Amino acid sequence: MNTKPSPSGLSEDAVTVTRVADRQWHALDDDLVVGRGYAERRADGRLFVCIDAWHDAAFGRLAEAMLAEVPTPLHAVVDEADAGLTARWQRAGFTVRRREWEYAVPTDPQVTGLGAVTPPPGVTIVPAGQADERLLRAVDRAIRDEVEATAGWQSMPAEVIPRPAGDTVVDPSKYAVAAASDRYLGLIRVVTVNRPRIGLLAVRAGEQRRGIARALLAHALETLHRAGHAAAWTEVQETNVAARALLAGVGARPVGSNLELEMQLRPKSQPEPELQPKPEPKPELGR
Numbered sequence: 001m002n003t004k005p006s007p008s009g010l011s012e013d014a015v016t017v018t019r020v021a022d023r024q025w026h027a028l029d030d031d032l033v034v035g036r037g038y039a040e041r042r043a044d045g046r047l048f049v050c051i052d053a054w055h056d057a058a059f060g061r062l063a064e065a066m067l068a069e070v071p072t073p074l075h076a077v078v079d080e081a082d083a084g085l086t087a088r089w090q091r092a093g094f095t096v097r098r099r100e101w102e103y104a105v106p107t108d109p110q111v112t113g114l115g116a117v118t119p120p121p122g123v124t125i126v127p128a129g130q131a132d133e134r135l136l137r138a139v140d141r142a143i144r145d146e147v148e149a150t151a152g153w154q155s156m157p158a159e160v161i162p163r164p165a166g167d168t169v170v171d172p173s174k175y176a177v178a179a180a181s182d183r184y185l186g187l188i189r190v191v192t193v194n195r196p197r198i199g200l201l202a203v204r205a206g207e208q209r210r211g212i213a214r215a216l217l218a219h220a221l222e223t224l225h226r227a228g229h230a231a232a233w234t235e236v237q238e239t240n241v242a243a244r245a246l247l248a249g250v251g252a253r254p255v256g257s258n259l260e261l262e263m264q265l266r267p268k269s270q271p272e273p274e275l276q277p278k279p280e281p282k283p284e285l286g287r
Contacts, residue, residue, distance in 0.1 A: 015058050017065040025066055027058040037062040039070050048075045056088065063092040073264045080257040094261035099238040105198065105252040107225035107232060112250040114218035120210045122180060125219045128190065129173045136177060139184035139204065140169050146205045176219055178203070178212045188216040190232065196224050198234040201243075213246060221250070 015035075016028050027035035035053030042048055049066060053059040067074070076094060078085050109115030119125055169175070170189070178186040186203035190196055198220065203212045224232055235258070236243045 015061045017061050027062045034058040037066050059088050076261045080259050089261050094263045097260045097262040100235045100258045101254045102256045103252040104255045105232045107221040117218040119215040124179050126177045126179050128176045131177045133172045135184045143202045186212045188220050190220050196229050196232040
């Protein structure tokens with residue numbers, strides 16, 4: 001299938017939208033694909049929509065067709081620097097729910113000032129790949145339950161890695177933990193694909209303000225530094241003052257921001273659709 005940028009002057013009347021698979025749509029100008037849209041149920045249960053289109057007309061028709069077929073609430077994530085895309089979603093009925101800042105975090109202890117940081121008495125750092133999986137899953141579950149009982153886990157950065165239902169530890173080998181004699185008190189997850197990313201840093205509620213998070217961060221950054229990585233990346237919700245202060249204190253710098261947009265409810269005059277597969281012929285596109 002070949003796709004090309006939409007020609008200038010494309011009008012909404014010239015665009016047709018076809019549902020090509022479950023939760024996938026194409027916008028066509030004659031037989032040319034000028035936009036794509038899809039809906040994805042993420043691991044935290046929320047439904048996210050995405051539209052990739054080269055023209056306002058194609059975006060508008062895709063949004064109209066998709067929103068008529070998928071149930072609310074709906075979510076979308078956009079780069080805040082892309083004002084045009086943000087405006088398109090807002091015209092479709094979405095509002096800003098929250099902002100996440102992306103940070104570049106230096107790893108050199110001489111830059112971070114974490115070289116002399118040690119865990120508090122009675123706490124040791126267990127490196128990634130060496131944690132007891134049973135205790136790791138227990139502390140992960142405990143922390144998630146604590147967050148859910150307060151701010152709610154949906155206030156955390158969106159987690160998009162597929163996993164079996166109920167399994168929240170993606171890969172045990174990616175977690176370093178802070179350990180007491182009989183249980184784990186906190187954890188940090190670092191995943192390196194194209195670049196190292198700190199996906200989760202958390203400490204049990206009753207153990208916070210003891211320097212455990214700082215010790216976990218110091219360990220993870222030093223490990224990355226020894227492996228030759230000059231920086232790591234992470235995302236923090238704008239309202240998470242403690243996390244932002246921790247990162248600022250080690251020399252991290254914001255390099256961008258994402259907006260999570262939300263459509264909470266439809267107008268009462270519009271019935272709530274069921275998101276079910278709708279078999280239909282798959283067109284020959286862009287040939």
